[in-house]
Amino acid sequence: MLQAEKYPARLRRRPPVMTHLFALGPEASAAIVLSLRVSFWAMLCSLPFALATAVILARCRFWGKSLFDGVVHLPLVLPPVVTGYVLLLLFGHNGPLGRLFATIGVVFAFRWTGAALAAAVTAFPLMVRAIRLSLEAIDRRLEEAAATLGANRTLVFLAVTLPLTAPGILAGMVLSFARSLGEFGATITFVSNIPGETRTIPLAIYTLTQTPGGDTAALRLSAIAVLLSLLALVLSELFARRLSRRLSGD
DSSP states (O other): OOOHHHHHHHTTTTTHHHHHTTOOEEEEEEHHHHHHHHOOOOOOOOEEEEEHHHHHHHHHOOTTHHHHHHHHHHHSOOHHHHHHHHHHHSSSSSHHOOOOOTTTTOOTSSSHHHHHHHHHHHHHHHHHHHHHHHHHOHHHHHHHHHHTTTOOOHHIIIIIHHHHHHHHHHHHHHHHHHHHOOOOOOHHHHOOOOOTOOHHHHHHHEEEEEETTTTHHHHHHHHHHHHHHHHHHHHHHHHHHHHHHHHHOO
């Protein structure tokens, strides 16, 4: 009893430092959930297009290939605000593609779907590059051996090429997911900063830094963003190593 009375009650009830650091309010929690949702759908929806693009760049020869390659990787060097503005012109309420998708009930402007589209576009080159490098590293003699056994091109791709490309596909997916978590410029330009609808983690951090007394909450979200991105990269490395070992028969 005497030992407990040495400390004021408010100090005895203080939560641990780490618990206090990651104590989140409803808006911050909503931003985290929305970021995970946006990043997941951005990664998933861009995967088939990235795979097809990587196959074209790795295996096809045609006039204008260098130009096509440059267009695919353009989001890497363009200012994200420019990417967001182009998306707004194309997929906005008055944009040609925006009106087209509106006829089937899909709206991108100022919706979380638009945030997913912006994240997918900015992360697309990273996914394509990872898959392309994996495709180019495949020993073409394995595919030729499958073809001599009577397999057509589709079967060779599904049974030989695709499994051998799996580590690159996985790496591209995780890179796309991690990049989508950090997307800011294109998102805020295209779909604005709407709480609960388009305010992802980066936008929430930006808002908190502009709010008096919001530095602590911004630090919490920043720490969580770092942990999520680091976790994604570590899991990607572990899964890629395990998959490579299975494919090599070790």
